[in-house]
Amino acid sequence: MGTLIVILVLVLFLAAIFTGGYNKQFQERVRKSRTWDWLTTVDHKKIGILYLMAGLVFFIIGGIEATFMRLQLFVPGNDLFVGRTFNELLTMHGTTMIFLAAMPMIFALMNAVVPLQIGARDVAFPFVNALGFWLFFSGGLLLNLSWIFGGAPDAGWTSYTGLALNQYSPGPGVDFYVLGLQIAGIGTLIGGLNFLVTVINLRAPGMTFLRLPLFTWTAFVTSGLILFAFPALTVALLMLMFDRLFGANFFDYTMGGSTVIWEHLFWIFGHPEVYIVILPAFGVMSDVISTFSKKRLFGYNSMVFATVLIGFLGFMVWVHHMFTVGLGPISNSVFAVATMAIAVPTGIKVFNWLFTMWGGEIQFKTPMLWAVGFIPTFVMGGMTGVMLALPPADFQYQDSYFVVAHFHYVLVGGTVFGLFAGIYYWWPKMFGKLLNETLGKWHFWTFLIGFHLTFFPQHFLGLFGMPRRVFTYQTNVGLEKLNELSSIGVAGMVIGTILFLINIIYTLRKGKKAKADAWELGRTLEWSIPSPPPEYNFAQTPLVRGFDALWVEKEAGNKSMTPAEPLGSIHMPSPSYIPILMSLGFFVAGFGFIVRGIPAAAIGLIIVVVSLFLRSFDYDKGYHVEPEDPEKGGKE
């Protein structure tokens, strides 16, 4: 009841502010403040920054959870975090890293870069873009509130039922998981939809599909995967919610339900999810390697083909997470072969990267270091991936530390390295300042060494018989030394991350100002406009005359892009408070359901419906800005 009152007061308070019934002057001050500007922005560049900051915060939280787990496993029989606490840590670590760190950071890069790379002024649905962020954020916040309100979810990030049902996981933990992810998931889904429409409809003149930079291509395919994979998660979470909150029986076998359905639904979503987080990293790699090798990407067409093929195959392999469920040899064989097939397009990509560097002039700037570190690391993850695709062998690997090692090689060595490469690469474009190179290099080396030290031994831990998700292991069975090594390695990653944070703070204060073409090697459209770009991005929409649009102009001896339209006033969408209001509604509703407070849930849903109506009857047509003429000092 107490929470209900707090929520009510908050809602009234906000309503007062929004309607202006509070204090006109105060309202004016709020409206003009920078905070209000950020809360209501619909500018994709600002939303990108919001995604990045939120993603980093969650990345640090997830990292702390991981560090705690490795501390517990430092020595056998440790009693720092045991039983349920450890399960909470491992669940929140996985969930946070996948949904609340990797996904938003990918969206950060997509928001910051994709519209610029296709020569667009904005995304297709700026409002939806803002809504997507705030939904993700309120979902993430809700999930992490579980630590304070009655315990975190403890059934693993896969939340397999049986264990995730009320009977075996009492308390609100799994409810936080269900509702937090549901809300964040809706945000992600509409975010992906937005980028699909953006890439299809908003390309500049001449920017054909086969001239799109690789990062945009991967963002496009990733958005497609989001669009078709997340509904499965939505359904799964909905059913789990019904089972836990409203007495349904989807997963309770004593009532005719089946836990295997959860596994299917989860992995129908979950496997594409893996590609959702890895494909943009491939895109970053392609752009970064090409830029810092001073060479056109080798085999562009086959790269695009491989990207689409990986996305396509991603939907047909989910059962390889379920080889040991006992679905029979036929099903296992079919999905094994389909899984192995993915190695082919992935291999094409790796060789194309190598041959992009071949004959080039490689400069080891920090983004390139991450890309160079990525290749062998990711290839190792891919190797173990193929090994895991073989059902008989998988019977041994499944649910052992071998799997843990494998997916960290892919998700850290692939996604996180890719994200760091992208962040270092585009930071000057996003913030107008170059991150410090020396600190960046230290960040890279400590993180890389720490990473391998942590996860390489885990392959062997798995083969020596250590199951995953255990909070302890026995002495004298050959597991101590490797676990010790693995825990020591974490220090490297922690130091690396701290250096990165120092770098950010240092750069924001004293960083070197970036030019439009910050690395002086820019090939794609984003480097043709100032860093950071003006709110309308392109004063004049550029005319694209080939792949690597800016490079084409550079080769032709032009200093800038040829405009495709005369200079004129530019239409901009108005900022809106509705996204944050609607997300607040979802947050309140979610929290209401979790604490079984139906009134609170109802209030939340009412806020959602009201914001929908506000939006539907919103006749605000935006405003126009007069761009600075790029010829008259508008540049840089």
Add this chain to the structure above:
Amino acid sequence: MERLRVWRIGLLVSLVMLLLAGCSGDPSLSVLDPKGSAAKIQLNLIYWSLGLMTVVFVIVITIYVYVLVRYRKRKGQNRMPEQVHGSTKLEIIWTVIPIAALIALAIPTVQYTFDLAKEPPAKDTVIIDVTGHQYWWEFKYPQYGITTAQEVHIPVGKKILFRIHGKDVLHAFWIPSLGGKVDVVPGRVNTLTLDAQEAKVYQGKCAELCGAGHALMDFKVFAQKQADFDKWLAAMKQPVASVSASSSEANGEKIFKQNCMGCHAGINPNIQGPNLNKFATRSTIAGILPHNDENIKIWLKNPQAVKPGTLMPKIDYLNKDELNDLIKYLDSRK
């Protein structure tokens, strides 16, 4: 730059050496030291795939190192590389060769997948019904009508058909040295055919997260020569010897009947603990602590501290004599 790279490679190499020299895993638990035909097949496939993958890795790394060393930007250099579009020939090569390699991998994979799924003829097979409970394992031998928990005895050289049942949440039944795992799925029966080729004690694990006590849901497999196995069977079939009426064991039996029977003798099907017949023959308490009187006391006093999440309640209300009597009685159950 150069020095750093060398340092890193050196570090990796020395790490691998350390691993190979220092730790090879425990022979009763290691996938790499198989003692059963299923595990041997699986290890063959692991090595075959690892071999193929290593070849790929070496090729990639060779090109990688060459490219990085040969084409890095040197001081003062400002060359304009040729903007190559691609090479159809090369691209076909690195599409076709991996496909060939994958076919070479897929054929034995499918073969083994079907081989491992075959069930042996019932005649020469020992059938064991395994049930995974939250944090302990139950083993029933339907052919011999005996039930035990936490420790399973099998004859060497014979095929064993494990029929795996679930009661509560998902678990996974895994004996690394004998072969791969299979999930315990409530509401369905999975099978797993294994055999042991060496008389030895192997360790078993639960591999699927099943709750707070997941890490401690261990069991032991005693692979015995046929004669020893038969002896064990015969002993198991004997009813528990009755205790003399006035002894402290008799008092212990009374306490046992009052406090333990409800769960540990299958009276209430909803509350089920491990069957404690022949308790004295078990080598562990709760599957993890070595069997001795001290550990029984530790377990009884606070089971949650030993195995988080276990359903076993605290038996801390007995006085010292009662406790000793109970232990004496338990130790008499041979």
Add this chain to the structure above:
Amino acid sequence: MANKVESSTEMPNHLETATFEGKNKVLGFWLFLGAETVLFACLFGTYLALRNQSLGGPTTHELFDLKLVALATALLLTSSLTSVLAMIKMNQRSMKGMVTWLVITLLLGLGFLVLEIYEFQHYVHEGHTFMSSAFGSSFYALVGTHGAHVTFGIIWITTIMSQAIRRGINTDTAPKLFVSSLYWHFIDVVWVFIFTLVYLLGKVG
């Protein structure tokens, strides 16, 4: 570009995609329908996997009344037709015609909803509830999600229709109207599968 502006001042054949925002909206909505397809497929898969788990409650055979379902199907199919006729009227800029057809669509949709509510009540009486078995849960999840879509569709179309009445058929309202019509057709497509895979298949075995 210029050409398009010109044609929109006359009478473009497709008012809904005459503007840039309209184009985005329609494309975005089709993508959303793609996502909805997967969502319903997951519900269908779950239902089909669990439909025999009635645990002693009434089975599909005993439960379903085909006459009622046939009537509901007829209502929804017809509403799909009237919805498309409304769109034709919209592109002819005939407000009266469009509103007439839309109102008929809404009434048919309401009729369908009433039938569904009646049906559910009847089932609950027979002992087939959301909580009685896995069959019950999966049945109500699937058919109920569809029903929720119908409900939302009715509210949505009403809202947009009232906007159109007040502000006329223009490049701002037309995409909204068109998109809500697409939504209505999609609901009908899903129903085609529900009556085939739930009701008819339930009678077959």
Add this chain to the structure above:
Amino acid sequence: MAKENNQAISQKPAGAMKHILSFVFMIAFTAAAFFVVISDKVPSGWVVPLLLIFAVIQVILQLFTFMHLDQKGSAFYTIFIVFGIFVAVISAVGILLM
């Protein structure tokens, strides 16, 4: 494009006719589906395939006439909805065959 526009405008009744015709077909297939289930004349092995075929035909009619996928410029709509259906079928069959 322009040519087609003119045609469509000049033949307004034909537009409506197309939809009504398509509607008649849908009703017919629905009736046929009900008939297949109710009557005992259809061999039992045929019932399920027939039902599925009728449903698929109806969906195609809906998509291409009512939802205007037959019009020009709907390539992307078609690509995405077809891929959606593809994923949907795989997922549903996958869950079902578990």
